[in-house]
Amino acid sequence: MATGALGGLGFLAGLPPVSAQDAKLDPSIVRFRPEIEPLVRLLEETPRERLLEEVGAKIRGGTTHREIVAALLLAGIRNIQPRPVGFKFHAVLVVNSAHLASLNAPDSDRWLPVFWALDQFKSSQARDKQAGDWTMESVYEPAVPSADRAAAAFSMGMDAWDTGCADTAAAALARGGDTQAAFDLFCRYGARDYRDIGHKAIYVANSWRLLHVIGWQHAEAVLRSLSYALLAHDGVNPAERDALADRPGRKNQERLRELRATWNGGENRPEAAADMLAALRTGTWDEAAAKVVALINAGSSPQPVWDAMFQAAAELLMRKPGIVALHACTTTNALHYAFHHAASDETRRFLMLQNASFLPLFRDDAGVTDGVQIDTFEPVPDGKPGPEAVEEIFSGLASDRLMAARRTLAYLDAGGDPKTFVDAAQRLIYLKGTDSHDYKFSSAIIEDWHALSPAFRNRFLAASVHWLKGSSAPDSTLVARTRAAL
DSSP, X not given: OHHHHTGGGOOSTTOOSSOTXXXXXXXXXXXXXXTTHHHHHHHHHSOHHHHHHHHHHHHHTTOOHHHHHHHHHHHHHHHSOOOSSSGGGHHHHTHHHHHHHHHHSOGGGTTHHHHHHHHHXXXXXXXXXXXXXXXXXXXXXXXXXXXXXXXXXXXXXXXXXXXXXXXXXXXXXXXXXXXXXXXXXXHHHHTSOOGGGGHHHHHHHHHHHHHHHHOGGGHHHHHHHHHHHHTOOOSSOGGGSOOGGGHHHHHHHHHGGGSOTTTTOSBOOHHHHHHHHHHHHHOOHHHHHHHHHHHHHTTBOHHHHHHHHHHHHHHHHHHSOXXXXXXXXXXXXXXXXXXXXXXXXXXXXXXXXXHHHHHHHHHHHHTOOOOOOTXXXXXXXXXXXXXXXXXXXXXXXXXXXXHHHHHHHHHHHTTOOHHHHHHHHHHXXXXXXXXXXXXXXXXXXXXXXXXXXXXXXXXHHHHGGGGSOOTXXXXXXXXXXXXXXX
16 A cells, blocks of 8 residues: 555654665765655655655655655756756746645645646656656765855856856855855846746746745755756857857846946836837847836836736737747746846846847747737626626636637726636646646736736736636546545
């Protein structure tokens, strides 16, 4: 039985620091702290068809949500290559979104997102084995710089695209314990290039959020994985060529100095948001960043700029629902998070300009030139009133997403409770979600809805139905297994 099989694998009181099972690990492979290593090994070694049931037994025995989330993140980091920063690596990228979804869930659904992420890890682990079975190695200790040299060494390695230098410096940053300084460095480099359609910035934001949950004691492996991911590229060293993916970062590094000294003040002007949105619809990456500078220097605060960027990403998804447009949304979410949590004034300016430049690149990659406009599409108040309207929206969502958006806008404009809509949307993700992007997107739009100025929230939330789940979709097969396991 599953419960019996777990008996020798727990990490509760009495477990020796290094068990016989743990000793079988290749000494070249990165090790985690003794209090979490056995649980990570359980996730790694348990077959996919038994994992949910065995984790359920651990939870019934007292293992906490935080411990499961920590083990899941670390298992993914040790077993799944973070290049490219996407595809099978979504098993790591989605952990924070699954955690956030579980926090927002009712008690009856609390574990569904995390158990979905556990199953996703096993799927990605199998794909990684087929691709060569990459495993994170332990750090090369003789090359780890001292704490006072860690930041300079990290910047040197990242600027030169030198994986070994950046790896050992990342370990030193984790050991130094200055979390804010490390975050500023990582979010700067996570936003410097457009490769992997925003996944680098997404990984930075999501991993930092999770470190606040699981504890900085687990940071070394996370930062090493991050540095390796952020240095992903194809072909010749980017420092030695002029690729499109690098041009915005190089130009905006110079441009950020053009912003007025009091750039973070100013007025929240709706006309500035409209002006910025127009630039994002038709301008180049260079013109979009230049528009940010012009608006800020004319007295606008950053808020209308971000209002426009959130709207532009959502509009792109409305015009052409797909992976590229979706990542315009989740990248904007990640860069906005970094913008608000970075301490460096220069880094914050850089993040804002980079997001403005990335959106036209997303637009061009998606092949979108025109279509529905988020600020003018009409509501359709032909549905039922109150909470029943939400049921009607989601029942018809799969057949006509634009109509669902128009009905959502009508519901919200009529005073409908946005929380009722959001709760229904996220619960359908728990029950029917089949892809990492379902979790990443739903968590992002809920957060971003709060970040927008009130005048733009209804249309933004209405646009989100272009990547939400309808109630007619079948339930995930993992739902019944999760509930049975618990």
